[in-house]
Amino acid sequence: xxxxxxxxxxxxxxxxxxxxxxxxxxxxxxxxxxxxxxxxxxxxxxxxxxxxxxxxxxxxxxxxxxxxxxxxxxxxxxxxxxxxxxxxxxxxxxxxxxxxxxxxxxxxxxxxxxxxxxxxxxxxxxxxxxxxxxxxxxxxxxxxxxxxxxxxxxxxxxxxxxxxxxxxxxxxxxxxxxxxxxxxxxxxxxxxxxxxxxxxxxxxxxxxxxxxxxxxxxxxxxxxxxxxxxxxxxxxxxxxxxxxxxx
Amino acid sequence: xxxxxxxxxxxxxxxxxxxxxxxxxxxxxxxxxxxxxxxxxxxxxxxxxxxxxxxxxxxxxxxxxxxxxxxxxxxxxxxxxxxxxxxxxxxxxxxxxxxxxxxxxxxxxxxxxxxxxxxxxxxxxxxxxxxxxxxxxxxxxxxxxxxxxxxxxxxxxxxxxxxxxxxxxxxxxxxxxxxxxxxxxxxxxxxxxxxxxxxxxxxxxxxxxxxxxxxxxxxxxxxxxxxxxxxxxxxxxxxxxxxxxxx
DNA sequence: ATGCAGATTATGTTCGAACATCCTCTCGAT
DNA sequence: ATCGAGAGGATGTTCGAACATAATCTGCAT
Numbered sequence: 001x002x003x004x005x006x007x008x009x010x011x012x013x014x015x016x017x018x019x020x021x022x023x024x025x026x027x028x029x030x031x032x033x034x035x036x037x038x039x040x041x042x043x044x045x046x047x048x049x050x051x052x053x054x055x056x057x058x059x060x061x062x063x064x065x066x067x068x069x070x071x072x073x074x075x076x077x078x079x080x081x082x083x084x085x086x087x088x089x090x091x092x093x094x095x096x097x098x099x100x101x102x103x104x105x106x107x108x109x110x111x112x113x114x115x116x117x118x119x120x121x122x123x124x125x126x127x128x129x130x131x132x133x134x135x136x137x138x139x140x141x142x143x144x145x146x147x148x149x150x151x152x153x154x155x156x157x158x159x160x161x162x163x164x165x166x167x168x169x170x171x172x173x174x175x176x177x178x179x180x181x182x183x184x185x186x187x188x189x190x191x192x193x194x195x196x197x198x199x200x201x202x203x204x205x206x207x208x209x210x211x212x213x214x215x216x217x218x219x220x221x222x223x224x225x226x227x228x229x230x231x232x233x234x235x236x237x238x239x240x241x242x243x244x245x246x247x
Numbered sequence: 248x249x250x251x252x253x254x255x256x257x258x259x260x261x262x263x264x265x266x267x268x269x270x271x272x273x274x275x276x277x278x279x280x281x282x283x284x285x286x287x288x289x290x291x292x293x294x295x296x297x298x299x300x301x302x303x304x305x306x307x308x309x310x311x312x313x314x315x316x317x318x319x320x321x322x323x324x325x326x327x328x329x330x331x332x333x334x335x336x337x338x339x340x341x342x343x344x345x346x347x348x349x350x351x352x353x354x355x356x357x358x359x360x361x362x363x364x365x366x367x368x369x370x371x372x373x374x375x376x377x378x379x380x381x382x383x384x385x386x387x388x389x390x391x392x393x394x395x396x397x398x399x400x401x402x403x404x405x406x407x408x409x410x411x412x413x414x415x416x417x418x419x420x421x422x423x424x425x426x427x428x429x430x431x432x433x434x435x436x437x438x439x440x441x442x443x444x445x446x447x448x449x450x451x452x453x454x455x456x457x458x459x460x461x462x463x464x465x466x467x468x469x470x471x472x473x474x475x476x477x478x479x480x481x482x483x484x485x486x487x488x489x490x491x492x493x494x
Numbered sequence: 495a496t497g498c499a500g501a502t503t504a505t506g507t508t509c510g511a512a513c514a515t516c517c518t519c520t521c522g523a524t
Numbered sequence: 525a526t527c528g529a530g531a532g533g534a535t536g537t538t539c540g541a542a543c544a545t546a547a548t549c550t551g552c553a554t
Contacts, residue, residue, distance in 0.1 A: 013319040057307045064311030072260040092407045160339045164411050320515050
């Protein structure tokens with residue numbers, strides 16, 4: 001919050017392990033690896049041009065992040081998706097995010113308000129991807145969307161709550177991006193989402209906690225429904241296409 | 248929940264990395280490493296008799312668990328303790344645990360009830376340590392205490408919520424054990440805690456969500472207060488004894 | 495043809511050494 | 525005396541090879 005320290009941080013206190021962790025994490029959330037897929041070292045080593053040691057480090061952390069699974073002597077696999085996990089995820093995210101929003105509204109200062117407006121502006125200005133193939137545009141939109149939702153709850157004053165909200169948000173994004181294979185968003189849906197974003201922001205800044213949390217919850221419910229609808233469609237087409245259930 | 252799969256799992260699908268992760272985690276929570284202390288590889292390697300590779304793996308996971316911190320090229324350190332973190336931790340834990348308890352009460356079956364009673368019994372039968380030096384007894388008591396609290400919320404039906412409650416519980420235990428250097432527990436306090444445990448269990452099984460969550464919240468508030476009182480005492484004596492603030 | 499034992503290959507795990515970075519201590523100049 | 529440059533040691537990082545385990549294939553017996 002407030003101003004960033006001006007240090008451009010050109011000194012890289014970074015290591016290969018850190019870098020590959022960030023890259024893998026992004027790619028996992030973006031869905032560039034299929035759920036359940038084995039993450040072989042040689043394969044990853046070639047794809048990301050890093051040795052095995054940094055890879056193990058990154059994958060270990062991703063296990064604790066619940067993005068990959070690990071079984072001794074049998075290697076790492078991409079964490080699977082499931083409808084029950086999706087439902088659990090979303091219910092808790094709504095709960096925690098609304099909680100955090102309420103606290104933010106109670107405690108947020110002017111910088112918090114300003115950041116919301118800035119993030120909202122950047123989100124509204126983000127170009128919409130024409131297809132899911134257009135990775136760069138999708139990535140950019142997702143980042144701005146994330147940042148907007150983060151800005152809403154940033155002033156809640158609880159690092160732990162922010163951390164959990166972040167984790168849930170990341171996992172939800174994984175479902176969203178894994179499942180929405182067509183830009184199935186009708187013009188009406190897009191408009192409603194945009195309005196919800198704007199309304200939440202306005203209500204938050206107006207310190208109307210009731211309205212803000214209500215609309216935010218609605219917004220989540222709407223997103224989840226779309227994702228679930230797509231999820232069912234995708235898994236139906238999968239089980240129809242071949243007997244492979246992703247194992 | 249229900250019955251464990253009978254497989255004794257004598258086949259060790261375990262690796263050195265997994266083992267050392269579990270051991271380090273336990274020791275970190277038990278406070279065998281001082282907050283802020285550097286975790287040097289050679290040192291750990293000697294102490295735990297493992298190579299550096301498994302160590303890096305374990306430490307990486309512990310970073311995502313927030314139990315250790317990492318700075319590139321400067322190594323790993325034990326995550327620091329702070330009053331603000333403690334307060335944050337506890338507030339959220341109360342919130343989430345009560346939430347989970349409410350859901351458990353709404354959904355729990357007879358196995359859930361039975362498990363609570365079993366865990367309560369084991370907790371009440373656990374011998375109290377005469378001093379904090381008596382590690383084995385402390386460990387045993389903490390484990391049973393953990394298990395009791397887990398049993399209360401086990402039927403909430405949300406793996407994510409359970410996961411978060413577990414993380415917060417582990418971190419709180421770290422504070423508790425780091426800070427309570429004397430068995431300062433008066434007989435009255437002990438009795439009250441025992442009664443709270445019993446009351447929560449009874450109310451939960453009687454499906455009295457209001458009463459159960461109220462008492463659970465009280466129980467947490469009480470524990471936190473004791474820990475905070477001890478924390479302030481410990482940090483005061485530290486800053487009085489020498490200028491070292493743990494850095 | 496089927497099923498099982500042994501051999502072969504693929505893969506994950508661990509170690510030790512080479513390398514890079516950071517920290518500390520020394521020494522000399524101001 | 526203070527500060528900064530540079531040398532030396534300590535520590536973290538990465539790689540490649542050796543080792544262990546799991547998965548696959550082969551061929552023989554039924």
